[in-house]
Amino acid sequence: MTDPAAAKILLAEDDNDMRRFLVKALQHAGFCVTSFDNGLAAYDQLRVEPFELLLTDIVMPEMDGIELARRATELDPDIKVMFITGFAAVALNPDNQAPSQAKILSKPFHLRDLVNEVHRLLAA
Structure with missing residues (x-):
């Protein structure tokens, strides 16, 4: 297992x-x-490149x-997924076929909460 911080x-x-x-906060966290x-x-x-975590907005x-x-989990079943959204109900709708193990962080959130959730998800 790789170091979650890296x-x-x-x-x-x-x-x-x-x-x-978000980029600044996550880079600051290492x-x-x-x-x-x-x-x-x-x-x-x-x-073209493997990632440990996909952090994505829902509405784009x-x-x-x-x-x-x-699609990310089809490419790499081990990738962790976290949605950041102001529309948590959309992510939670079972009809949309979002990966079942995905975490959801509702906007607005504190950057410390984001970093903590990312650490927790990567350590799981």
């Missing part, structure tokens, strides 16, 4: 300010973060976070 995280978030904010502003670009990166253009998570 884990590679793929972040998909279409809000530029939120994305920069994670290696690659970020994209849409699910399709994130998925293309997943196809081109490919939403649920579709991205589904």
Whole structure:
């Protein structure tokens, strides 16, 4: 098992300010973060490079976070998934086929909560 603190995280978030904010917080916590502003670009990166964690918004253009998570877990069944969303009910809807082991962090959240959840998920 790799050191959770050195884990590679793929972040998909279409809000530029939120994305920069999250990248800075996660890098400050010691994670290696690659970020994209849409699910399709994130998925293309997943196809060429392995990541320990997919951190994704749900509502995004081109490919939403649920579709991205589904495809990510098809590529790599071991990848951990965490949704960050203002629409938790969307993620919890069983009809959308989101990966069942995915964590959900509802916006707004404190950065410390995000970092703690990421550590917990990667250590699991």
